[in-house]
Amino acid sequence: MSYKNKTYVAFDGDNDMKYYRLMTAWKEHDHIEFDFLNAHDINSARDTSTEESIKAQLRIRMANSKQMLLLVGENTKYLRKFLPWEIELARKKDIPIIIVNLNNKKGYDDTLCPSVIKDWKYTISVPFKLKAIQYALDHFPDNYDKWKNHPDYQDHRYIYTDATYNQLGI
Numbered sequence: 001m002s003y004k005n006k007t008y009v010a011f012d013g014d015n016d017m018k019y020y021r022l023m024t025a026w027k028e029h030d031h032i033e034f035d036f037l038n039a040h041d042i043n044s045a046r047d048t049s050t051e052e053s054i055k056a057q058l059r060i061r062m063a064n065s066k067q068m069l070l071l072v073g074e075n076t077k078y079l080r081k082f083l084p085w086e087i088e089l090a091r092k093k094d095i096p097i098i099i100v101n102l103n104n105k106k107g108y109d110d111t112l113c114p115s116v117i118k119d120w121k122y123t124i125s126v127p128f129k130l131k132a133i134q135y136a137l138d139h140f141p142d143n144y145d146k147w148k149n150h151p152d153y154q155d156h157r158y159i160y161t162d163a164t165y166n167q168l169g170i
Helices: 017-028 051-063 083-092 130-149 162-168
Strands: 006-010 067-072 097-101 123-127
Touching (some): 006 083, 051 083, 097 130, 123 130, 130 162
């Protein structure tokens, strides 16, 4: 479950910070059922730091993470500095990636996703909806290991069915 494993959240810090902050607000709110251990709480990487010191801090966060949320907004595809590097690091560490579409699309959005993730099949895409994100955090990492090694599930990008979204009230 998501509350037992740290979650690395990758996003466009210039344009999508408000979505990240909203998720942390959901987490802190007593009457909202949303929880994740935020890897960003481990240390801080300041914009004024050198690129290598920021990457060192991000490596520590990633080393302590069991899943990644990739927030995908209008400009994510064009990021060239840290985000592609973070995705590649997650791939090397075999960390499941949950793609969260800020435009609320339920499937993979190749018009917004960065090219570095284009050919990586073992991801799941969900809309930026509290219940969808929580469901993915609670279920996808456990299924990831089964799916990626099962011959019937090779070469797939995963999405939840309409029945799953109906069950979640989305």
